Each structure stands twice: as structure tokens, then as C-alpha cells.
Amino acid sequence: MSTIKSRPIYPGLSPDPNARRNVVVCDAAGAEAVVELLARADGEFAGRTSVVLSSEGLFGKESESIVERLKPATVETTAGLVPAIDRLKEILASATMGLRLYAAGSEPLIGSVVQAGAENFIDPLSVRTEHRGSLKRRVQCVHCKGMTENVTTNPVKCAQCGLLLLVRDHYSKRLAAFQGVCINAETPDESPELKVEFQ
Amino acid sequence: MVLAFKNETFRDDFTFSNSPAAIRRFPFPFVEDKYMYSVNIEPHELGPKGSVYEFPIDIDEHYVSEMRDRALVLDADPGRCQALPHMITAQWDMLELLMTSMARDYPEHFSLTRDGNQWHWINRPLGIDHKFTFGDVATLPYQPMEYIGRQCQGDFSIQDQRDGQLWMDAGIITTQADWSLDFDVGMNFFEWHAPVPLAHQAGVFDRALKFLLNMQHGRPVRRLNWTMTINSRLDTSPENYHKWGIDRTTVTPENVGDKVHLRVELQALWRLPRSNAILFSIRCYMIKMRELATVPKWGRRLPRVLRTLPDEIADYKGLTRYRQTTIDWLSKYDDGAPTSLGGGPD
Structure with missing residues (x-):
């Protein structure tokens, strides 16, 4: 991946143990990074975590299997990137302090999450990001x-x-x-x- | 000093030209026979009478026509003027700096009377006579940056300072050398300079940012930057590149003198008093090769600079297609004699 200065760096997901609530947006490829994130965190982390999954390109069964693997985190499945970001915006509109935002998957997905966060005054650098899958x-x-x-x-x-x-x-x-x-x-x-x- | 404003165009029939006096005061940017990026920043101090540095804000014979061209650009593409909401204090800072400078230095053309927040601004060349309340946007026809930006030569961007960075959070940019305010607004100093080749590796931007973050109010600084433009087109924006890019293919040995222009940006920076933001002005000067060659030192030096320019920089500045044709045309003015240091005519 190129390292031009205007392009963000995606350092990889890491759990924020101090967050009261974790909100993760991912696509199918990014879901693998979320599975790894949950495995790295303590047992209570997943209980404080809700995932919005963009299921674009997935068959029903594949989505179900991802939801299963992300348990015990709460997972909401949306039909694609646009509804996933719409759902994120709803969550952020009623969010309280102590929320940590994460994004994993393609670059347009990460960018859209950071953008939605910025519209709600979340510092782009505070969003924990990991690029997975397509370079589109x-x-x-x-x-x-x-x-x-x-x-x-x-x-x-x-x-x-x-x-x-x-x-x-x-x-x-x-x-x-x-x-x-x-x-x-x-x-x-x-x-x-x-x-x-x-x- | 009463200026005689020219009636000329920067599009379509391109009737722009420089008077002999304007040629003489052109800010030729090359201080030696070669060019490389550097942090060439110096204090923006008052310079010799008649020079482009005589006053902090330079108004010249192209003023009225340039303002007409800016209005055309803004009508067609309002996105060339944008400000994020938190920049409103900085916009008033900018309006104050420009109005007070212009009225003080060009009293024949501009006047400003202030009674507390009640301001009375007269711009004679543009036929504007306006009373407004400083700090109250509702008393102006535009936001403050756009209002004064439509009346002052040069593009302007305003940089907010926070987190040890500068953020380009506002600007009125209609004469840009191929960069998009609409794309770059909200970026930090490293991000908006990202496409510039070679300079990042040389540490130029780290040093420049460090310097700028420490700028003080009342101590403006300046530097020169340059590129080349085909035809006297002010609006060489990427937005319209699909329309003007083709101009670069029209240079022939016969038309170099009139078609190819050296384009110099006098970039000045001021710390603003209320907002602590930094105002960046990009004042564009253009000169035709035929005009430039009337100064023997410049006719000798420019072909030498172009010949030794690194290819990456030539590409970035978009010169590659007509560089050699221009060197060939200019070479008849280079008799091989040594040139003196510094940019001014001998």
C-alpha cells in the first residue's frame, strides 16, 4: 500500500479496555480482524461491543456464520456499506461519552466510518482501524x-x-x-x- | 500612487499583458542559474518603492480585471470559496488585515473609516461604498473572507492551528496552480502537500511547519514559488483541467514568446490576532516569455534553470510537454555571460 502523506495509516485493531462501549463497523474481510480483536481482549470486552456488519457480497449462510463467530458481541447485519453507515450514524446520534469506534475492512468502509465519526466530533486519529481484503x-x-x-x-x-x-x-x-x-x-x-x- | 487599471482578459481571447513598468517589478524567483526546493522563507518586510514588496498587500495594474475573472470563477463554481464553521473569527481577522492595509497604502483607491464596530469601506476601482458592522455577518453580502477576497488580488487560505499542526480550514482559491481547495479543505500541512515530489524526503515540510507554528503576530513572512502557464489563464484549477490541459499541446517555436508564461506566486503569511490562525496569501504574477526576455539577465537565466530542472519537478509543474521548445526559444537570449546573484534585473 502506498504511503502518501495524505493517506491515513491503518495500524490494526486493538481493544480499548477503558471504553464503556465499543462500536465496530466491518465487512466480511474485516470481520476476521474483529474475531482476532475479540480473542485478544478480556471476556467482558465482547459484552460491551456491538458490531455493524456490511454483508455486501455475502450469502445468508455466510453472514450467519460470521455472526456466530463474533459472539458474544452483538451483531447487526446490514445489506451493504451505505446502510451500515446509516446505522452507525443512528448509533452515534444517541451515543454517550466513553464510546470507542473501530473500523475493519476495505478502505472505503474505513474512510466512511472515520467520516461519520468526524461528523459527530470523534477525532479521526482516535478511530481504531484495520485494512483487510480488497484494495478497491x-x-x-x-x-x-x-x-x-x-x-x-x-x-x-x-x-x-x-x-x-x-x-x-x-x-x-x-x-x-x-x-x-x-x-x-x-x-x-x-x-x-x-x-x-x-x- | 494612482494606478492605471488595465481592461484585459485571462480566458478566451487572453488580452492580458504587462506594461514595461510591470515587467520591471516582476518578482523573478530564480536567484541563481538553477532551482531546487528549499524553505526559502524571509520576513515580509517593506521593500523598495515601486517593487511588489513596497506594501504588505500589493495591488497592481491588473487589479480590476483580475477581480472580474475571480467573480466569473466563483459564479461557475462556488466550491472555490469554502470555510469550515469554526473559522468565522479568522475570516474577520483577514478582512481587517486586508482593509486596513489597502486603505493605508492605496488611499487614492480605498478608504476605511472605523467608529468602534461601525465600519465604512470604500473601494473606488470596483465602485463599492459599504457601511457594515464588524463582527456581524448579516451586514455583509458575503461571509467576510469572500467579501474581501472578491476585492483583493491573490488567493487566500486560512490555516487553523491546533494539535501542533496547521489545518487548511478556509480558503478563497480561484487562480490556483493545479490544486483543489474543495479536495484539500480540512487537511493538515503534510496532507495537503502530499502530492509534491522530492520535498518530503528532503525534510522541507517538517522544517517549514515547525517554523510556521511559531510565527508571531506582527511578523509576517514570505516566499516565492513558481510554475509555468500556457496562455495568461488565471484559473488553472484541476476542476477545469479537462478544458485547459489541451493548451499545453499548442506551444510551437513560433508562439512561445506570447503563449508561454512564467507564473510566480508571492506567498505571504500572517499570524492573525483574534483567532491565532495563519493567513496565507498566494499572489500570482504572470509574465510572457517575450516580456521576460526584455530583461537581459532573466533571458540568460531562465533557459539555464529550465535545462537543469529535475524531471520530477518539471512533471509535477506540468512543463514537460513544452519545456524543450521553451528552452530552445529562450536560448537566443543566453549569450553564456555570467549572471549576478539574486533575482532582480541588473
């Missing part, structure tokens, strides 16, 4: 400002305006996205091939 990115088109999700290729076609975007290695925590800039502005006749770069 969320990309903001600098021209039309539209977001393109689940980007694995570079360049990528903007989902909103259709320009062919170079995915720049520059990341905004506020937008939870990388920057996309038109790749052939100086060579409009050329159409560079889409190479898989973020798998």
Missing part, C-alpha cells in the same frame, strides 16, 4: 465532483460525467475518497487501457 478505492472526480465506488482499475471512468480519470494517490479524509483527474486532457485522442491496480 472510492474516487472523487475533481471535475464534476461525482463519486465512483469500488474502483479497482487505473484509470477509471467517472460514474457521473464519464471522463477517464487518473486515480491520483492523494486522499481526503473529509470526502473519504481519492482524487480522480482527467487522464487524457492533453491527449484527447488517446484512451489509455484500464489496468487493474487496486484489487
Whole structure:
């Protein structure tokens, strides 16, 4: 993974034994990191922990098996990243002091959790994060400002305006996205091939 | 000093040009025949009469036309002016600094009368006569940063200081050299500089940040930065890059003199008194190669600088496509004679 200065570092999950409540958002790949987190913590930690699982790409049975493995933590399964973040925002809206936020999974998931936390005045650096699974990115088109999700290729076609975007290695925590800039502005006749770069 | 404001454009037909006096005072940034990044920060002290350093805020013959171009940019893309909510005190700080400087140094053009919080601002070149209450946003047509930013040459960003960092939490940026305020707003000093090549490894940003965090009120500092622009386009934003990028392919040996511009940013920084934020002004000056070559020292030096520029920096500044054509054109002004140290004309 590149180490550009605007990109956050994801140091890995570690339990906060002092938190009164732990809220974890993860996807299927990130759930493995949560299983390891629970195993590292004392027995009471899981009792204070609720997990919001984004089950995108999972079959019912697979979700059930993840829920089983995360016990005795409480797990809420949501249909994907967007409902998972919506659920997180509901939780944060009524949260009290002493809550610790965690995120594990793809970079768009981590970024969205940090972003939702920041909107509720949680310091981005205080969110405990671990990257697992796909390297796919969320990309903001600098021209039309539209977001393109689940980007694995570079360049990528903007989902909103259709320009062919170079995915720049520059990341905004506020937008939870990388920057996309038109790749052939100086060579409009050329159409560079889409190479898989973020798998 | 009464300025004669030019009526010119920075888009479409690009009628911008510099008068001989404006060429003479151009802040040529190269103090020797080569260039490398450095923390070239110096006190923003008053300089010689007529120079761009004569006053803290420099207003010149392009003022009225530049303000017209800024208004066009903001109409098309309001996201070029953004401030996070906690920056309102810093916005008033900025308005005060700019209005008091402009009125003091250009009394023929601007005046400010203050009676407690009741302020009366007159901007003659732009035909503005406005009474407002300092500290009360409702008495201005825009937020304070945008209000004064629409009346002062140069882009401005305001940096909040907390946790031993500077955070770019506000800005009015319409003449940027290829960076996006909308993307960078809310970032810290290292984050918004992330795409700059070579300088991180050289420790430039660590040293610069340390310096800036300790800046004191009343002791502004400045540095010069530079790039090159094809046509006299002020709005070289990434937002519009898909429209202007093609310009870089239009340079030919015949049109270098008029098309290729050296673009210099006079960057000045002030500690603001109420908010403890730092105001950063990015005052852009452009000069055509044909204009630049009228100063023999600059005509000799610029091709030498461009020839020895590291490729990474040339790429980052977007010069690669027309660098050699420009060097070739300029070379006829380089007779090989030695040049004196410092940027000013001999």
C-alpha cells in the first residue's frame, strides 16, 4: 500500500479496555480482524461491543456464520456499506461519552466510518482501524465532483460525467475518497487501457 | 500612487499583458542559474518603492480585471470559496488585515473609516461604498473572507492551528496552480502537500511547519514559488483541467514568446490576532516569455534553470510537454555571460 502523506495509516485493531462501549463497523474481510480483536481482549470486552456488519457480497449462510463467530458481541447485519453507515450514524446520534469506534475492512468502509465519526466530533486519529481484503478505492472526480465506488482499475471512468480519470494517490479524509483527474486532457485522442491496480 | 487599471482578459481571447513598468517589478524567483526546493522563507518586510514588496498587500495594474475573472470563477463554481464553521473569527481577522492595509497604502483607491464596530469601506476601482458592522455577518453580502477576497488580488487560505499542526480550514482559491481547495479543505500541512515530489524526503515540510507554528503576530513572512502557464489563464484549477490541459499541446517555436508564461506566486503569511490562525496569501504574477526576455539577465537565466530542472519537478509543474521548445526559444537570449546573484534585473 502506498504511503502518501495524505493517506491515513491503518495500524490494526486493538481493544480499548477503558471504553464503556465499543462500536465496530466491518465487512466480511474485516470481520476476521474483529474475531482476532475479540480473542485478544478480556471476556467482558465482547459484552460491551456491538458490531455493524456490511454483508455486501455475502450469502445468508455466510453472514450467519460470521455472526456466530463474533459472539458474544452483538451483531447487526446490514445489506451493504451505505446502510451500515446509516446505522452507525443512528448509533452515534444517541451515543454517550466513553464510546470507542473501530473500523475493519476495505478502505472505503474505513474512510466512511472515520467520516461519520468526524461528523459527530470523534477525532479521526482516535478511530481504531484495520485494512483487510480488497484494495478497491472510492474516487472523487475533481471535475464534476461525482463519486465512483469500488474502483479497482487505473484509470477509471467517472460514474457521473464519464471522463477517464487518473486515480491520483492523494486522499481526503473529509470526502473519504481519492482524487480522480482527467487522464487524457492533453491527449484527447488517446484512451489509455484500464489496468487493474487496486484489487 | 494612482494606478492605471488595465481592461484585459485571462480566458478566451487572453488580452492580458504587462506594461514595461510591470515587467520591471516582476518578482523573478530564480536567484541563481538553477532551482531546487528549499524553505526559502524571509520576513515580509517593506521593500523598495515601486517593487511588489513596497506594501504588505500589493495591488497592481491588473487589479480590476483580475477581480472580474475571480467573480466569473466563483459564479461557475462556488466550491472555490469554502470555510469550515469554526473559522468565522479568522475570516474577520483577514478582512481587517486586508482593509486596513489597502486603505493605508492605496488611499487614492480605498478608504476605511472605523467608529468602534461601525465600519465604512470604500473601494473606488470596483465602485463599492459599504457601511457594515464588524463582527456581524448579516451586514455583509458575503461571509467576510469572500467579501474581501472578491476585492483583493491573490488567493487566500486560512490555516487553523491546533494539535501542533496547521489545518487548511478556509480558503478563497480561484487562480490556483493545479490544486483543489474543495479536495484539500480540512487537511493538515503534510496532507495537503502530499502530492509534491522530492520535498518530503528532503525534510522541507517538517522544517517549514515547525517554523510556521511559531510565527508571531506582527511578523509576517514570505516566499516565492513558481510554475509555468500556457496562455495568461488565471484559473488553472484541476476542476477545469479537462478544458485547459489541451493548451499545453499548442506551444510551437513560433508562439512561445506570447503563449508561454512564467507564473510566480508571492506567498505571504500572517499570524492573525483574534483567532491565532495563519493567513496565507498566494499572489500570482504572470509574465510572457517575450516580456521576460526584455530583461537581459532573466533571458540568460531562465533557459539555464529550465535545462537543469529535475524531471520530477518539471512533471509535477506540468512543463514537460513544452519545456524543450521553451528552452530552445529562450536560448537566443543566453549569450553564456555570467549572471549576478539574486533575482532582480541588473
